[in-house]
Amino acid sequence: MDILTLVGLIAGVLIVGLAMLANASLLTFLNLPGLAIVLGGTLAVTLIKFRLPGVMEAFKLAFSAAFIDKVERPASLIREVGTLANVVRKDGVLGLENHQTGNPFLRKAIALCVDGHTPELVEDALAQEAQQTVERYDVAERVFRGIGESAPAIGMLGTLVGLVQMLNTLDDPSSIGPAMAIALLTTLYGAFIAQLIALPLADKLQLKAEDEARNQLLIMTSVQSIMRGENPRVMTELLSSFVHPDQRSGLAPQREG
Structure with missing residues (x-):
């Protein structure tokens, strides 16, 4: 988490x-009417801008990105693919058939290799999968940035509605103060939703997308190296560029007995 x-x-x-x-x-x-204006208006604008499946996927991805830290660390992936390279050198590509991994992208790469596809087809399939992942995160990020833009604007619209209603009751001076406070609450609701929820989630989605793209590039690079038969230690040395220099110790793959 x-x-x-x-x-x-x-x-x-x-x-x-x-x-x-x-x-x-x-x-x-x-103020329930003001809250209804902001929530309902923001939802309406979001549905106008985006398709419903995209909005639902955005909320699903946002929950996953914000509260479930599923992205693996590059160092862990490098050690795993280094072990895979040792297996291939010893037993061939079919030796990967029984390898269990929690990374779906790496699991797909292994399945493609074991099925005997050409390196070009494996590379194209993985590149297409990576592109689809990028697009899903991009849509989700745009949904929440759209919410962050729409909520304050809808809040201001609610404020204008409240001000008009207040001006209609100027004959009662005692009602002006409370009416003004209620009118301003919609702006507060809009700013709250945008600055504390929507925009931070959009930034988190962007960060997670960058992490996913980095890991997928690491896996694609390693799979290409494995299929070319490169030395596991040389491959690990090349992949170490994905890791901060202070964390590069211990990346060398362990040989499987």
């Missing part, structure tokens, strides 16, 4: 909540 995302979200909500409650009650900041 990506604990930092949860900590950041709780801390952000807590800080804003405490500031709101410093000199007022929670009910002061609760």
Whole structure:
């Protein structure tokens, strides 16, 4: 689990909540019609901009990216593919058939190699899979950036609606203050959704997409090296560029007995 995302979200909500409650009650900041305008309007704009399957996939990916840290570390992948290279040198490509891995992309690469496909076909299939992954993350990121752009604008629209309603009751001066506060709450809701939820999730999706792309490139590079019959230690040395210099010790593959 990506604990930092949860900590950041709780801390952000807590800080804003405490500031709101410093000199007022929670009910002061609760306005159901204004909240409905912001949530409903933002959802409507999002559905206009994007297709429903893309929106649903975006929320699924955002939850996974924000709270489930599934991306493997490059050093771990390098050690694993180094072991695979040793197996191929000893037993041939069919020796990979019984290898179990938790990485779906590497699992697909192994299956393609074991099935006896040409290196060119394996490379094309993996490149297409990587491109589809990039596109899924890109759509999800754009969905949440769109929400981050739309929510404040819809909040401002709700504020304008509230101001119009307030101006219609100018004959009662005692109602102006409360009406103005209610009108401004929609802007608050929009800013809250954008700055504490949507835009941070968009940035997290971008980061996860970069991590996935890096790992997939590492796997494609290693598979090409394995199919060319390169020495595992030479391959590991080339792949070490994916890892920070301070973390390159211990990357050499272990030979399987």
